[in-house]
Amino acid sequence: MMRSILVGILVLMAAGIGWLTFDFYRGHYSGEPYGAPFALVDQKGAPITEAAFRGRPSVVFFGFTHCPEVCPTTLFELSGWLKTLGDGGKNLNAYFVTVDPERDTPEIIKAYVGNFSDRIVGISGDPDKVHAMAKSFGIYWKKVDTGDGDYTMDHTASVLLLNGKGEFSGTIAYGESADAAVAKLKRLANEG
Template identity: 70%
Template structure:
C-alpha cells in the first residue's frame, strides 16, 4: 500500500514539475513580449515604458550603483562587447535598471552610467514600480542589511537579451567568456 502512495506522490510531483516547466517555456518562447507593462523614468528623468524594448534588440541588466564589483564589471564589459561588434550591433539598445531606487535617483544613475558608457541608459523610479518590473522580468533581488546600519543588494547578475519584438532571446551570465557574450550579441543583432 505504501508503495502505491509513494508512486502516486511521485506522479503528482512529476506532473507539477512538468506544468511549471511548460509555463516557463511558454513565457520565454511563446511569441509574447517578456516582462509586463511598466512606467518608470530614464536617467534624464524622462518617462520610459516597455515600448522602449520593442523595435530593436535589447540588452537589460538589473543592478545598483553601490554594487562593489558585479554591476560596474558587467556595465563595463557590456559596453566593451557592444563596441567590439561595432556597426553589426548598432541597433542594440542597452539598459541598466536599478534595483535600489532609494539611493539610485535620476542624478546618481545618470552620473554612474554615463561614466561607463554612452550606449547604456539608466532606468529608475518609484521603489514599488521598480520592484514590480524586476519581478515581472524574472529578476531576483533582496535588500541585505550590513554592519553599521547600511545595506547592500543581492540580485540576479545576468544580462537579459530581448529580440526586436521584446521576446526573451537569452542571457549573458556574469563571468561568461567574452567570446560567448559577443557571439550572443551578434546573434541577437542578426535576428530579423
C-alpha cells in the same frame, strides 16, 4: 584574505542565481513580449515604458550603483562588447535598471552609467513600480543589511537579451567569456 573569501562567495552566489534565473526564463518563454507593462523614468527623468524594448533588440541588466563588483564589472564588459560589435551592433539598445531605486535617482544613474558608456541608458523610478517591473522580468533582488547602518543588494547577475519584439532571446551569465557574449550579441543584433 577575508575580502577574497567574501568576493568568492558572492561570485558563486551570483553564478547560482544566474542559473536559476536562466531556468526561470526558459520555463516562461512564450513568444510573447517579456515582462509586464511598466512606467518608469530614464536617466534624464523622461518617462520610459516597455515600448522602449520594442522595435530594436535590447540588452537589459538589473543592478545598483553601490554594487561593489558585479555591476561595475558587467557594465564595463557590456561597454566593451558593444565596442567590439562596432557598426554590427548599432541597432542594439542597452539598459541598466536599478534594483535600488531608493538611492539610485535618475541623476545618480546617469553619472554612474556615464562612467561606462553613452550607449547604456539607466532606468529608475518609484520603488514599488521598479520592483514590480523587476519581478515581472524574473529578477531576484533582496536588500541585505551590512550591520553598519548601511545595506547592499543581492540580485540576479545575468544580462537579459530581448529581440526586437521584446521577446526573451537568452541571457549572458556573469563571468561568461567575452567571445561567447559577443557571439550572442551578434545573433541578437542580426535578429533585428
